[in-house]
Each structure stands twice: as C-alpha cells, then as structure tokens.
Amino acid sequence: MPTQRFDPQAVPGYLLNDVDENETHWLKGWIKVGPPSRPPASRLASRESSLGVLGDLPPEIIYMILDMLDISSIRCFKRVSFLGSGFVQRADSYQMLLLVAPKVILVLEKTGLLGLHSINDLYATLRIQRCAYCDDFGPFLFLLTCERCCYTCLTRVPALYTCRPCEAMKYLALTEESIRQLPALRVIPGEYSIDFDDLPEGTRLVSLKAARELAVRMHGSADNLRLELRRRHEDEHDFRTALQHENTQEYCPGISLQGRLFGMDFVKFPSVSAQGKIEHGLWCYGCVITYLRWWMKRLYNEDAHALVLKHRYRQADHSLISLAWQAHTVASFTEHINVCDGAWRIHSMYQIYDEEVLADYSVLEGRAIMYGECC
Numbered sequence: 001m002p003t004q005r006f007d008p009q010a011v012p013g014y015l016l017n018d019v020d021e022n023e024t025h026w027l028k029g030w031i032k033v034g035p036p037s038r039p040p041a042s043r044l045a046s047r048e049s050s051l052g053v054l055g056d057l058p059p060e061i062i063y064m065i066l067d068m069l070d071i072s073s074i075r076c077f078k079r080v081s082f083l084g085s086g087f088v089q090r091a092d093s094y095q096m097l098l099l100v101a102p103k104v105i106l107v108l109e110k111t112g113l114l115g116l117h118s119i120n121d122l123y124a125t126l127r128i129q130r131c132a133y134c135d136d137f138g139p140f141l142f143l144l145t146c147e148r149c150c151y152t153c154l155t156r157v158p159a160l161y162t163c164r165p166c167e168a169m170k171y172l173a174l175t176e177e178s179i180r181q182l183p184a185l186r187v188i189p190g191e192y193s194i195d196f197d198d199l200p201e202g203t204r205l206v207s208l209k210a211a212r213e214l215a216v217r218m219h220g221s222a223d224n225l226r227l228e229l230r231r232r233h234e235d236e237h238d239f240r241t242a243l244q245h246e247n248t249q250e251y252c253p254g255i256s257l258q259g260r261l262f263g264m265d266f267v268k269f270p271s272v273s274a275q276g277k278i279e280h281g282l283w284c285y286g287c288v289i290t291y292l293r294w295w296m297k298r299l300y301n302e303d304a305h306a307l308v309l310k311h312r313y314r315q316a317d318h319s320l321i322s323l324a325w326q327a328h329t330v331a332s333f334t335e336h337i338n339v340c341d342g343a344w345r346i347h348s349m350y351q352i353y354d355e356e357v358l359a360d361y362s363v364l365e366g367r368a369i370m371y372g373e374c375c
Helices: 052-056 059-068 071-078 082-089 092-100 102-110 119-126 151-156 165-171 208-219 222-232 236-246 285-295 301-309 316-325 330-337 341-352 361-370
Strands: 140-142 147-149 204-207 266-268
Touching: 059 082, 059 092, 059 119, 071 082, 071 102, 071 119, 092 102, 092 119, 102 266, 140 151, 147 151, 151 316, 165 204, 165 208, 204 208, 208 222, 285 316, 285 341
Parallel strands: none
Antiparallel strands: 140 147, 140 266
C-alpha cells in the first residue's frame, strides 16, 4: 500500500462510483423520479384569518401538532386558511424535508404512502446517518417502515422484503379482509436491477415483516402459524417457500425471496448532520475493482481473507460485493480510499494512461485488474 495519502480537499473524481449518472454500473434498481414541480407562489396579501379553536393555542403547541401530522394532512391544514398556511410555511421540520428531500415526498405521493408517516418520523430519519440494521451509512429510505437502510441490508435482511398481497395470503395464511389492514405500496413503473416480467398495472406490495406479524396475531403464535402452513401446503416446495416468508428475523445469504420485486420499495434519502451538512452517500469505485479482481481470481487469498475478516459476512463473495455496495459519508470516504487497494490501483492507472483512454469503464477495469502491484 502506498505511503502517500489523498488530499481530503481534492479527492479525485475517478474514484467515485456515481450511482446516479452511471445507472447501469454496479448499483441501480431503486425508485427514481424527476424533480417535482414547484407549487405556484401565493399572491394573496396578508389578511385577517382564523384557525378556529386551534387559534387559542400557543404557536409552539401548533407547531408540535403539525409535526405529528402526515404530509397529506399537513397539506390539508395549509389549505384551511391564510393563517394555517403561514404556520405550515414556518414549520421547520416540514420545510427541511421540502428543501432536502423533495423527490422523496414525490415518491411517497406516487406510491400512495403520503399519509403513512408523520413529519416527526420522516424528520427523525432525515437527521440520522446509520443504517437501521448495521453500522454502515444508510443512503436509502425503506418506504413502508420509514427506516434508513444501506444497499446490502436491503438485499439481505428479510425484514426489509416485500411481497404482493396475494403471496402473503397464500404463504402466510392471511385472509383478504386481514390483508387490508396492512399499508400497501403502489408500484411505480420503471427499470429495476433484477430482471423480471412486467408487473400488472396497479400492483401493490406490503411489508413481509408486517404481514408475518399480522399472521402470528391471527393464529395466536408462531408455532400455530407453522402448523397452519404445513396443513395448507402439502407440497414440500410450497411449504419451504411459506417458511421463507415466515422467517423475517435472519439474514438471507443473498437476493432470493425478494427476487423480481427488489428496488420497488426504497428510494435515495439524504441525511442532515447535527451541523447541518447534507450527505447523499459516496461509493468507492476502487471497491468495485477489488471485487472484480477476486471474481477474476487475481486477488491473493490472504488479501481476500483480510477483507472478509473485517466484514460481517464471512464469505468472500458476500463480503466483497457488500464493500462495492457500501456508501460513505464525505469524511469516511476520504479515510476509506487511503486504505483501499482498488482505489490506489485506479489512481496508478491515471498516472500512466491518458484520461480519454480510461473514460471507458471496461478499459479502466481491465487494466486495473491486470495491473501489477501498486506503486
């Protein structure tokens, strides 16, 4: 590993895996929407207005009430009166969400979840950085539970899986009436990272974890649920599939049950630190090179073993692909690339070859994989 270090104020752009501009490369497959249209500015002059009985409350209490509302309700409140509109425009939490994450609000609207989460819950998730299921930076929002997540956990934690209501009814012994109790996400048509046949128009998804918890309540216990699943599914394959739906506690070895539904239930969600710094997540292209070197059998076993030991997965393929998927804050990215072998390999390529030659990812990857030990 080279002894010099990258300047934190001038990190080379070629070490970044831009997952927004470079959608077909390594990371893609979440909900993407264009910029939301800006609402027309109000041209109404200040006037006498009333909030009814709410007008008797101190402003601090009104702001607390607004934070407890969901976005759909706060929009209705804004239309109640001129005075109500003024309170909404001065509600710090809601205005921060509009400023930092307008696309997320648009996605919640398009998926039919605008009334599911309170402003308090969304704002609390906006102000944290860590994934809800691990210690990595979480650049995504799982829409059905308002949890901040990393890409690896979204692929491998069953609690973050979704299924269609008909599948929940079949494999979790739920009734059509009971399934209506669960929040349902309306799928936005688009291209996702897993190949699949086009889903029917109006397809909805529910949280697998929430469906499982509902099934346990309906049948009295987890043991009773398993007995019912065995009774309903004489076919062994169907029974094993039902048990996969029933288990939402353990890590899965890879993308299995989620399959063709992956990516339809989460969206990129920035984070705002206590100092007011906005983090969108940075991905290391050097980690992609490291994974490719392992896949091409050009990574020494001891090097791969050292990387695996540092990761929560104990298999090389899972550990190394997770490193390629891992997002970083600006500060942690600078620390990471100084110790990333793949990052130094890319840097070495740019010291040898013309940038135009390396503009093609296939050329860059090929030469970085085959390149000898870093200088």
